[in-house]
Amino acid sequence: MFFELYWQYFVTGLILYGVTRMIYIYMDRKQKNQLGEQKKNEDFKTPDQLAEIDGEVSEDSENDFTPALPHDLKHIPLCYTKLPTDEMIRRSEEYYKLMNQRRTVRTFSSEPVPIEVIKNIIKTAGTAPSGAHTEPWTYVVIKCMEMKKKIRNIIEEEEEINYKKRMGKVWTTDLRPLRTNWVKEYLTEAPYLILVFKQMYSYKENSEKKLHYYNEQSVSLAVGILLSAIHYAGLVSLTSTPLNCGPALRSLLGRPSSEKLTLLLPVGYPAPDCLIPDLQRKPLEEIMVEI
Ligand code: IYR
Numbered sequence: 001m002f003f004e005l006y007w008q009y010f011v012t013g014l015i016l017y018g019v020t021r022m023i024y025i026y027m028d029r030k031q032k033n034q035l036g037e038q039k040k041n042e043d044f045k046t047p048d049q050l051a052e053i054d055g056e057v058s059e060d061s062e063n064d065f066t067p068a069l070p071h072d073l074k075h076i077p078l079c080y081t082k083l084p085t086d087e088m089i090r091r092s093e094e095y096y097k098l099m100n101q102r103r104t105v106r107t108f109s110s111e112p113v114p115i116e117v118i119k120n121i122i123k124t125a126g127t128a129p130s131g132a133h134t135e136p137w138t139y140v141v142i143k144c145m146e147m148k149k150k151i152r153n154i155i156e157e158e159e160e161i162n163y164k165k166r167m168g169k170v171w172t173t174d175l176r177p178l179r180t181n182w183v184k185e186y187l188t189e190a191p192y193l194i195l196v197f198k199q200m201y202s203y204k205e206n207s208e209k210k211l212h213y214y215n216e217q218s219v220s221l222a223v224g225i226l227l228s229a230i231h232y233a234g235l236v237s238l239t240s241t242p243l244n245c246g247p248a249l250r251s252l253l254g255r256p257s258s259e260k261l262t263l264l265l266p267v268g269y270p271a272p273d274c275l276i277p278d279l280q281r282k283p284l285e286e287i288m289v290e291i
Pocket of ligand 1: 159175178180181182240241242243
């Protein structure tokens with residue numbers, strides 16, 4: 001009875017509801033499409049590019065990468081022992097004194113060093129923190145003299161051009177007191193050369209690509225730890241950056257295009273007649289700001 005009397009109102013109400021619902025769905029879809037379009041239009045940028053470090057991370061689109069870590073990664077209790085304050089002060093002083101003796105060395109002895117030591121220092125470098133725990137580093141250790149000679153040839157050839165042309169007058173004048181030039185005996189004298197490659201990305205076991213966040217910073221942190229491990233082990237090193245040699249050395253060593261040469265470190269004992277520039281380090285007041 002009731003429905004028969006007022007059916008027009010029911011039908012009108014239903015029509016109004018239907019139309020409102022359709023308008024709502026239409027507006028919602030339009031908004032989502034606009035957002036999608038906006039996302040597509042923004043060039044895909046890796047975190048390193050966003051942080052304005054360098055633009056040579058990858059040309060792939062975001063969809064080519066898969067998560068670096070499992071979404072259900074387990075969290076476990078930290079293994080930590082708190083030190084008494086005086087012990088903490090004593091240790092920090094002791095470590096400072098030890099590290100303050102580290103010097104960059106350019107003349108090496110060819111005396112052999114056990115590979116075990118090199119393996120331990122690289123394992124130590126491997127403890128460095130890295131972006132999303134991607135561990136974006138490869139340490140290529142060269143012991144073979146033939147390979148050292150090839151590396152030296154590539155580097156000396158490029159460095160001669162660097163010193164004579166690319167580096168310019170200000171740079172070469174700044175370097176003169178350090179007595180460096182393009183002749184690099186250490187490349188064949190030192191028992192080991194460690195070439196540090198940063199990995200911009202890698203492939204997982206299932207061949208999916210994994211993006212390496214902050215690979216530049218991660219490798220720099222790892223090399224800092226590597227340098228302290230070299231020093232603690234009683235060896236010396238030189239943090240060299242062979243300019244313009246990266247691609248040639250990468251292909252010589254058969255490293256993939258996802259990697260870029262960051263540093264080359266000869267490692268060994270100093271030559272008996274080793275000289276170092278008489279340089280002083282900045283005092284704490286100059287390097288620390290306390291707020
Ligand atoms: N890479 C060159 C030049 C060089 C550049 C700087 I900056 C140094 O502190 C030292 C050297 C070379 O190894 O000779």
